[in-house]
Amino acid sequence: MKQWLALGASLILAGSLAGCGGDSNDNTASDTGVATPDSIRLNFLGRYQTGEFDESAAEIPAYDAASQRAFVVNAEKGELDVLDMSDPAHPSFVQALSVADIAAGAEVNSVAVRGGLVAIAVEADPKTDPGYVAIYRADTLARLGYVQVGAQPDMVAFTADGKTVLSANEGEPSDDYQIDPEGSVSIIDISDTGNIVVTTADFHAFDSQADTLRSQGVRIYGPGASVSEDLEPEYIAVDDAGTTAWVTLQENNALAKVDIASATVTDIVALGSKDLAQADNAMDVSDKDDVINITTWAGVKSLYQPDAIHSFSANGSTYLVMANEGDARAWGEDDDAYWGTEGVGCAGDSSKGFVEEFRVKHLVHKDGFDRRCGDDLPPQLRDLAAGALLDPATFGYCGASAGDPGNCREDEELGRLNITWTLGYRTDSNGDPVLFDASGNESATGDRLMYDTLYAYGGRSFSIRDADGNLVFDSGHAIESYLASDSCMLGSGRDIPCKDYFNSGHDEGDAFDSRSDAKGPEPEGLTVGKIGDKTFLFLGLERMGGVLVYDITDPVAPQQVDYLNTRDNWSTEDPSTILSSVGDLGPEGLVFVPASESANGKNLLIVGFEVSGTTAVYEVEPLFD
Structure with missing residues (x-):
């Protein structure tokens, strides 16, 4: 025009x-x-x-x-x-x-x-x-x-x-x-x-x-x-x-x-993105370990942005x-209606905003997402699944196993890192998420995402x-x-x-x-x-x-x-x-x-x-x- x-x-x-x-x-x-x-x-x-x-x-x-x-x-x-x-x-x-x-x-x-x-x-x-x-x-x-x-x-x-x-x-x-x-x-x-x-x-x-x-x-x-x-x-x-x-x-x-x-x-x-598994791209990813720890992290990438x-x-x-x-896109984060109310189910209203940022420790908790309802659980993420897992083939170095993130979600490891939940989970040829059960088995009735890669900002x-x-x-x-x-x-x-x-x-x-x-x-x-x-x-x-x-x-x-x-x-x-x-x-x-x-x-x-x-x-x- x-x-x-x-x-x-x-x-x-x-x-x-x-x-x-x-x-x-x-x-x-x-x-x-x-x-x-x-x-x-x-x-x-x-x-x-x-x-x-x-x-x-x-x-x-x-x-x-x-x-x-x-x-x-x-x-x-x-x-x-x-x-x-x-x-x-x-x-x-x-x-x-x-x-x-x-x-x-x-x-x-x-x-x-x-x-x-x-x-x-x-x-x-x-x-x-x-x-x-x-x-x-x-x-x-x-x-x-x-x-x-x-x-x-x-x-x-x-x-x-x-x-x-x-x-x-x-x-x-x-x-x-x-x-x-x-x-x-x-x-x-x-x-x-x-x-x-x-x-x-x-x-x-x-x-x-x-x-x-x-x-x-x-x-x-x-x-x-x-x-x-x-x-x-x-x-x-x-x-x-x-x-x-x-x-x-x-x-x-x-x-x-x-x-x-x-x-x-x-x-x-x-x-593109930077592969934090490479020595040249090492990062300190925790604010709670009380030390400077610039090191590599397999399975983690950061977006240049x-x-x-x-x-x-x-x-x-x-x-x-x-x-x-x-x-990160974070819109509606000050509206309680977006997050829902704790204790009455995940009733967050996705028409009130869109927040893509989430900590690793909250993303991959073995008890699933609903423990974050009314706090910081984006309703769009909850619409995708009830929880998320880490691929143990990639994240085994920090203790991840089938259905359990191990020490990966601890504050001294990857737990505190802010990542986007919109990228890195396994998808099919149509781009839809491949779902797993809570034990880490791919299942048509599963309700867990499987993250092969975590993307930081x-x-x-x-x-x-x-x-x-x-x-x-x-x-x-x-x-x-x-x-x-x-x-x-x-x-x-x-x-x-x-x-x-x-x-x-x-x-x-x-x-x-x-x-x-x-x-x-x-x-x-x-x-x-x-x-x-x-x-x-x-x-x-x-x-x-x-x-x-x-x-x-x-x-x-x-x-x-x-x-x-x-x-x-x-x-x-x-x-x-x-x-x-x-x-x-x-x-x-x-x-x-x-x-x-x-x-x-x-x-x-x-x-x-x-x-x-x-x-x-x-x-x-x-x-x-």
């Missing part, structure tokens, strides 16, 4: 701005006319504090060089905070941009900057309604106009020439899963700003290919959803030429490739770097793929292993051992190992910058916190060069009570600013921290041997 929408005569101004101003997080920012460093180091410069804890008051940042301003999504207010960056060590608040007059209840979701223009993704209320993309001037903050796009625009990006804005319209379902908008990618041509053209790249051509996509590994599993409804575009990368975009479909564990000129989704690529993605060039080819965060890694989505590198267990090593230090002074707070979260002070059962350190946000002839990756860890830095000049052999975590208080105190001094918690979005575009002539990294509500500024210092 193509819509022709005019933003009005005032947007004619925008065309004259396209050649000036600065970059944002949409294309690889670079300073290629400077000396190539041997390495780089992050140094803390300063921060802006909103004073809000765990309210997503600082999420996605973008930067404009001409106005020396940062634009930061403040989801707590539903607005865009504008910060003065003329003194990078002391960012200061200028004003907030509200989108409430675009539509009642509308909120800012994301932001991008290019050529003096600011593009804002605007979510409608309810989120299942079509959203908007609004365009502003970076210098005067005047809104030049806005256009309607698909439901829940979650990320916006410019092409390198500044003539096109792309919006990933996620189209999440309503909380009860009764309304599920189609996912889409809007392509907004602003080359003639007096006559803006919005074209929609949809997934309709793939609606008839659901079975084929599933067989390839694309997760299409929302209750009653078509392919178009089930696919949820998350994050966009655009090539240097502005001809091709790649869009992560996080919950679907897939990647969409888009031809920008024709606004066509040309391919959907399944991203990347969030942020960025393109970069190397050796004349385009590559994609992805942060493999992981994400997220790779706890970053990956590099080629332009067709083929994997060329994955960091495997390197992130968790580094956080557990003697080399890793926390705090602005780099003087706190990481291993003392391994896989910790942000809602507690001393929370050692609290995230190992979930998604570990959760790599989520990233950006890429060039200094001289080298390309560097800046990778934010949502849970453990901090920013990892890698030299990815050679895409098949990245090298870690730094890690900085500016959370300074790791005591047992509730972080919300010491917010002014705790530092920075929960990096969400990052943007690299080349020295040629920063106010102090230094390479900068600007990071939005959603938990601490802070926007931190780091100097990216070149190092020479």
Whole structure:
């Protein structure tokens, strides 16, 4: 579907701005006319504090060089905070941009900057309604106009020439899963700003290919959803030429490739899974064993499920770097009607939501599912069977036998791991579950699922793929292993051992190992910058916190060069009570600013921290041997 929408005569101004101003997080920012460093180091410069804890008051940042301003999504207010960056060590608040007059209840979701223009993704209320993309001037903050796009625009990006804005319209379902908008990618041509053209790249051509996509590994599993409804575009990368975009479909564990000129989704690529039986993919899967235990687990795989993605060039080819965060669908989890009532049978109402996450220990208990009624038993799982078993041929190493999970469900083994119940059980040629009796015998009258494989969420890694989505590198267990090593230090002074707070979260002070059962350190946000002839990756860890830095000049052999975590208080105190001094918690979005575009002539990294509500500024210092 193509819509022709005019933003009005005032947007004619925008065309004259396209050649000036600065970059944002949409294309690889670079300073290629400077000396190539041997390495780089992050140094803390300063921060802006909103004073809000765990309210997503600082999420996605973008930067404009001409106005020396940062634009930061403040989801707590539903607005865009504008910060003065003329003194990078002391960012200061200028004003907030509200989108409430675009539509009642509308909120800012994301932001991008290019050529003096600011593009804002605007979510409608309810989120299942079509959203908007609004365009502003970076210098005067005047809104030049806005256009309607698909439901829940979650990320916006410019092409390198500044003539096109792309919006990933996620189209999440309503909380009860009764309304599920189609996912889409809007392509907004602003080359003639007096006559803006919005074209929609949809997934309709793939609606008839659901079975084929599933067989390839694309997760299409929302209750009653078509392919178009089930696919949820998350994050966009655009090539240097502005001809091709790649869009992560996080919950679907897939990647969409888009031809920008024709606004066509040309391919959907399944991203596969990591086999935790392989030494390179070892993980710590328990938060209750009180030790760091990064080891292999036969029969367990993890889905990559990347969030942020960025393109970069190397050796004349385009590559994609992805942060493999992981994400489960969990809708209606706060509605008691969805779970049912304990003691009166499994009467959960499947029309009230859809939750796919379940702990291994609850999935494979030999007494079946009904012991979890009224607690955390998804009614859709109960509709499939009355219980589940582990294949003893695979899980015998942790004590599984016919009809009995043995020690596999213990907290110190696999019991605490959060997995999806929607994958891994044995099926027939039609895709229906093969049922077993409680003793582990296949039976036409059986009521137990048989799990040959357990699937966890997220790779706890970053990956590099080629332009067709083929994997060329994955960091495997390197992130968790580094956080557990003697080399890793926390705090602005780099003087706190990481291993003392391994896989910790942000809602507690001393929370050692609290995230190992979930998604570990959760790599989520990233950006890429060039200094001289080298390309560097800046990778934010949502849970453990901090920013990892890698030299990815050679895409098949990245090298870690730094890690900085500016959370300074790791005591047992509730972080919300010491917010002014705790530092920075929960990096969400990052943007690299080349020295040629920063106010102090230094390479900068600007990071939005959603938990601490802070926007931190780091100097990216070149190092020479």
